[in-house]
Amino acid sequence: FLSLSLQAKMSRPVQAQRLEGIDKNIWVEFVKLAATYSTVNLGQGFPDFPPPDFLKEAFMRALSGENHMLHQYTRAFGHPPLVKILAQFFGKLLGRDLDPTTNVMVTVGAYQALFCCFQAFVDEGDEVIIIEPCFDCYEPMVKMAGGTPVFVPLRPKAPKDGKLMSSADWQLDPAELASKFSKRTKAIVLNSPNNPLGKVFSRGELELMADLCVKHDVLCISDEVYEWLVYDGKEHVRIASLQGMWDRTVIIGSAGKTFSATGWKVGWTVGPDRLLQHLRTVHQNSVYHCATVAQEAVAQGFQRELELYGKPESYFVQLPKELQQKRDWLVRSLDAVGMKPIVPEGTYFLVADISQFKSDVPDVPNSDEPYDSRFAKWMVKNKGLAAIPLSAFYCGSHKNNYDHFIRFCFAKEEATLKAANDILQKWKREKTSP
Amino acid sequence: MLFASRSFCCLGIRTYQLRTDLLSRSIKLSASATMAFRHKNTRRIEGLDSNVWVEFTKVAADPSIVNLGQGLPDISPPSYVKEELAKAAAVDRLNQYTRGFGHPSLVKALSQVYERVCGRKIDPLTDILVTVGAYGSLFSTIQALIEEGDEVIIVEPFYDCYEPMVKMAGAKPIFIPLRYKNYGNSASSADWVLEPAELANKFNSKTKAIILNTPHNPTGKVFTREELQVIADLCIKHDTLCISDEVYEWLVYKGKKHIKIATLPGMWERTITIGSAGKTYSVTGWKLGWSIGPQNLIKHLQVVHQNTLYTCPTPLQEALAQAFWIDYKRMDDPDCYFYSLSRELESKRDRMAQLLQEAGLKPVIPDGGYFMIVDVSTLNVDLSDVDEKQPYDYKFVRWMITSKKLSAIPLSAFCGPETKRQFEKYIRFCFIKKDSTLDAAEVILKNWNKQTA
Numbered sequence: 001f002l003s004l005s006l007q008a009k010m011s012r013p014v015q016a017q018r019l020e021g022i023d024k025n026i027w028v029e030f031v032k033l034a035a036t037y038s039t040v041n042l043g044q045g046f047p048d049f050p051p052p053d054f055l056k057e058a059f060m061r062a063l064s065g066e067n068h069m070l071h072q073y074t075r076a077f078g079h080p081p082l083v084k085i086l087a088q089f090f091g092k093l094l095g096r097d098l099d100p101t102t103n104v105m106v107t108v109g110a111y112q113a114l115f116c117c118f119q120a121f122v123d124e125g126d127e128v129i130i131i132e133p134c135f136d137c138y139e140p141m142v143k144m145a146g147g148t149p150v151f152v153p154l155r156p157k158a159p160k161d162g163k164l165m166s167s168a169d170w171q172l173d174p175a176e177l178a179s180k181f182s183k184r185t186k187a188i189v190l191n192s193p194n195n196p197l198g199k200v201f202s203r204g205e206l207e208l209m210a211d212l213c214v215k216h217d218v219l220c221i222s223d224e225v226y227e228w229l230v231y232d233g234k235e236h237v238r239i240a241s242l243q244g245m246w247d248r249t250v251i252i253g254s255a256g257k258t259f260s261a262t263g264w265k266v267g268w269t270v271g272p273d274r275l276l277q278h279l280r281t282v283h284q285n286s287v288y289h290c291a292t293v294a295q296e297a298v299a300q301g302f303q304r305e306l307e308l309y310g311k312p313e314s315y316f317v318q319l320p321k322e323l324q325q326k327r328d329w330l331v332r333s334l335d336a337v338g339m340k341p342i343v344p345e346g347t348y349f350l351v352a353d354i355s356q357f358k359s360d361v362p363d364v365p366n367s368d369e370p371y372d373s374r375f376a377k378w379m380v381k382n383k384g385l386a387a388i389p390l391s392a393f394y395c396g397s398h399k400n401n402y403d404h405f406i407r408f409c410f411a412k413e414e415a416t417l418k419a420a421n422d423i424l425q426k427w428k429r430e431k432t433s434p
Numbered sequence: 435m436l437f438a439s440r441s442f443c444c445l446g447i448r449t450y451q452l453r454t455d456l457l458s459r460s461i462k463l464s465a466s467a468t469m470a471f472r473h474k475n476t477r478r479i480e481g482l483d484s485n486v487w488v489e490f491t492k493v494a495a496d497p498s499i500v501n502l503g504q505g506l507p508d509i510s511p512p513s514y515v516k517e518e519l520a521k522a523a524a525v526d527r528l529n530q531y532t533r534g535f536g537h538p539s540l541v542k543a544l545s546q547v548y549e550r551v552c553g554r555k556i557d558p559l560t561d562i563l564v565t566v567g568a569y570g571s572l573f574s575t576i577q578a579l580i581e582e583g584d585e586v587i588i589v590e591p592f593y594d595c596y597e598p599m600v601k602m603a604g605a606k607p608i609f610i611p612l613r614y615k616n617y618g619n620s621a622s623s624a625d626w627v628l629e630p631a632e633l634a635n636k637f638n639s640k641t642k643a644i645i646l647n648t649p650h651n652p653t654g655k656v657f658t659r660e661e662l663q664v665i666a667d668l669c670i671k672h673d674t675l676c677i678s679d680e681v682y683e684w685l686v687y688k689g690k691k692h693i694k695i696a697t698l699p700g701m702w703e704r705t706i707t708i709g710s711a712g713k714t715y716s717v718t719g720w721k722l723g724w725s726i727g728p729q730n731l732i733k734h735l736q737v738v739h740q741n742t743l744y745t746c747p748t749p750l751q752e753a754l755a756q757a758f759w760i761d762y763k764r765m766d767d768p769d770c771y772f773y774s775l776s777r778e779l780e781s782k783r784d785r786m787a788q789l790l791q792e793a794g795l796k797p798v799i800p801d802g803g804y805f806m807i808v809d810v811s812t813l814n815v816d817l818s819d820v821d822e823k824q825p826y827d828y829k830f831v832r833w834m835i836t837s838k839k840l841s842a843i844p845l846s847a848f849c850g851p852e853t854k855r856q857f858e859k860y861i862r863f864c865f866i867k868k869d870s871t872l873d874a875a876e877v878i879l880k881n882w883n884k885q886t887a
Contacts, residue, residue: 027740048530060523265745287569288569288595
C-alpha cells in the first residue's frame with residue numbers, strides 16, 4: 001500500500017503552477033479550422049508570397065557554401081555577422097553607437113525575445129501594463145513569470161463624417177493610462193505598429209508614455225516587429241529614441257516580418273547592456289543558441305538593405321509600398337459589401353466591423369464564447385474565408401467589449417485577395433437577394 | 435519658485451501635459467538622476483549568469499588553437515541533409531510558420547523512427563514536441579513539470595545546463611556522483627557507476643524527477659539495462675518522473691547497446707525522452723530537438739512551448755523530416771547514417787585514446803558519445819603558483835591552451851559544488867573532428883613530453 005507522502009504526491013497535479021491559466025491558445029483552434037475549411041486564408045499573420053530573392057539566395061549560399069561550419073553552433077547571443085550589422089543598422093536609426101556584443105541579442109523569433117524580457121524582469125507581484133487589443137501572447141507570458149497584467153484599452157473615436165475609421169482613431173485616454181501606473185508597475189508593453197489594429201503610435205502619444213515611464217521608473221518592452229510596414233508616409237517613431245527612454249527600453253524586432261520569412265524564426269533585441277545582460281542570462285538557460293544558417297542569411301539581407309537604405313530598390317521601401325496597395329484593395333473590397341474596415345496605418349492586418357452581417361450568425365444568449373469568435377468560425381466553415389475574431393486580442397473579462405470585429409491579414413498575393421473579394425461579393429448578393 | 439511648484443504638482447497629479455517643454459524635461463532629468471536604477475534581474479535568474487562556455491568557446495575563434503573543447507563537429511553533415519535543406523527552402527510555403535508543436539512531416543517521421551525503436555505506438559501530434567535543440571526540450575520539460583519545493587536528482591558529472599535550469603524553475607538540485615570502480619588497467623566509462631544504496635538515499639517525497647543522460651556527457655557511459663532498472667525501480671517506488679537526455683543515442687560503440695529507459699515496464703508513463711538533430715545528423719547549428727512521451731506529460735511541455743517561442747523554424751524541420759525518411763528506410767542497412775556515423779566515430783575514439791595514452795595521459799574510454807575524459811594528474815603539471823581558488827582542471831586547460839595550443843573543457847564545470855575536488859583532475863576532449871584536426875592534436879601530444887622534458 002502507498003505511503004501517505006506518496007499518495008499526497010500523486011494527488012498533486014504533475015504540471016507546475018506557472019502553467020495555470022495559460023494553457024488555452026486560440027491559434028491552435030483557428031489554425032486547424034483554416035487548414036480544414038478555408039479556401040481563402042486571411043487569418044494567421046504570415047505572407048503567402050515568398051521572401052525576396054536576395055534573401056533566399058543568401059540562405060542557399062549559407063547552407064551549401066564552402067563553410068560547412070555554418071551547420072554548427074554559432075555564438076550563442078547572436079551570429080557575429082548578424083549582430084554586427086544589426087548594431088550598425090539600428091545604431092544608424094537610433095543615432096547611437098551600438099556594441100554588437102552587448103547591445104544586441106538574437107532570439108528565436110520576436111516571440112522568444114518577449115519571453116526573455118518577461119522572465120528577466122517580471123517577478124511575482126510585479127505589474128505589467130498591456131494596451132488592448134494586443135498580440136495574445138503578452139498576457140500568458142506575464143502570468144507565467146508570476147506577474148499581474150494591467151490592461152488599458154485603446155478606445156475608438158468616431159471618425160469624421162463620411163470617412164472610414166482609421167487605426168489612428170483608436171486612442172489611449174491619457175488620464176486612464178496614467179492611472180494604471182503604480183508602485184508595482186515593472187514594465188509597459190508597447191506594440192507599434194500595433195497588431196491587430198494597425199495603429200502607428202504618434203510621437204505625441206509615445207512622449208506621453210515615455211513621460212510616465214520615466215516618472216515611475218518603469219521599463220518599456222517595445223515590440224516593433226512591423227516597424228517597416230508603415231503607410232501613407234507615416235513615421236514609425238522608436239520610443240527608445242525619446243528622452244530618458246534608451247536606458248529603460250528593450251526594442252524587439254523580427255526577420256520574419258522584416259523579410260517576409262516568418263518560418264525562419266529569427267528575432268532580436270536591442271537595448272542597453274544593463275538590461276540585455278539579463279536577457280542573455282535567460283537565453284543561455286533556455287535555448288542558448290539560435291540556428292546558424294538563417295542568421296547568416298538575415299545578416300546578408302541587412303547588409304544589402306544598409307547599402308540601399310532609403311533608395312527605391314530597398315526592400316524596406318518596396319514592401320510597404322506593395323502592402324499599402326493590398327491594404328487599399330482590401331479596404332475597398334470590404335467597404336463595398338458593408339463590412340466596415342478600420343484603415344490601418346501600419347502592419348499587414350486590418351480589422352473590420354461585421355455588424356451588417358450579424359443576421360447570418362444569430363446571437364446565443366449566455367454563450368461562453370464571444371460573438372465574433374462564433375462568427376469567424378461560422379464564416380470559415382460556411383464561406384471558406386478565414387479571419388480572426390478581435391476578441392482573441394482581448395483578455396479574459398474584456399473579450400466581450402468589442403464583439404463585432406474580425407481581423408484580416410492582407411499580406412497575400414493578388415489572387416488571394418481577389419478570391420476573398422469574390423467570396424464577399426457572393427455573400428453580399430445572397431444577403432440582398434430574396 | 436515656479437520650478438519648485440511645478441515639480442510638486444507633477445509628482446501628485448494624474449492628468450499630464452502632452453507637450454514636453456524645457457521645464458518638464460529638466461524635472462524628468464533630475465527625477466531619474468536621483469532614483470537608483472531598480473531594474474535588476476528577477477529572482478529566478480539570480481546567480482545563473484555565469485557559464486563555462488562563455489570563456490571556452492572564445493577559443494574556437496582562434497585558428498591557431500586545436501579545438502577539442504566545445505562539443506561540435508568540424509566534419510561536414512552528410513550531403514543529403516544539406517540537399518534536403520536546399521529543397522525545403524526553395525518551397526515558398528516552407529519559409530512561413532508551421533505547426534507550433536512540430537512540423538507535421540517531421541513529427542510523423544519521428545513517430546515512425548521511434549515507434550520502431552521503442553516498440554510502441556507513438557502519436558505524432560500528442561506524444562511529440564519539437565523544440566529548439568535538446569536544450570529547448572530540457573527547458574520545456576523542466577518549466578512544465580518542475581517548481582519550487584521540488585527536488586531533482588542530477589547525476590554528476592552532468593551537462594552543465596541541468597543545474598541552472600532546475601534552479602530557474604525554483605527547485606533544488608540533488609547531486610549524486612558517478613564513482614570510479616577500477617576493475618582493470620584501462621579505464622572505461624563502464625567503470626563509472628552509481629552506487630545503488632547512495633542513489634536510493636537521494637529519493638524522498640519531494641523528488642519530482644531524476645535527470646538521466648545516456649550515453650553520458652562527459653564520460654561516454656552507456657547505462658546498462660541493469661543500471662537503468664535500478665533507476666526505474668526507484669522512480670516507480672517514489673512516483674518520480676524521469677527526464678532522459680538521449681541526444682547521443684546513436685553514438686554507441688561495439689559491444690554496447692543503447693537502452694531507452696522509457697521502454698522498461700512502468701516507465702513510459704513517467705518519462706520524457708529527449709533527442710537531438712544536431713547530434714543525430716552532425717548539424718548542431720540547426721538547433722532542433724524533440725521530446726517524446728505520454729500525452730499527459732507532453733501536453734504540459736506544449737503549453738510551455740506555446741508561451742515561450744511558439745514554433746520552430748520550418749525549412750529546417752522539413753529538411754530533417756526528409757533526412758529521417760531516408761534513414762528510416764534503411765534502418766536494417768549498415769549504411770544508415772545512425773550506424774555509419776557511429777562506426778566513423780569509433781575509429782576516431784580509438785585514435786584519440788591511443789594518442790593520449792602515448793602522451794602519458796589516462797583516458798577513460800567512452801562506450802558512447804563523442805567525448806573522452808582524461809585524468810591529467812599523471813602529467814604532474816605544477817600550477818600551484820596560479821590562482822589558488824580555481825579548480826585544478828580550469829587552470830590546467832588554460833595553461834594547455836596557452837602553452838600547447840590545444841583546448842579541452844575542465845570537468846569541474848560539470849559538477850556540483852561538493853564534488854568539484856573529486857573531478858578536478860579530469861578534462862574533457864571532443865573527438866568528432868576531421869582527420870586534419872586529430873592530426874594536429876597528434877603533433878601536439880607527441881611533442882608534449884619533449885617540450886616539458
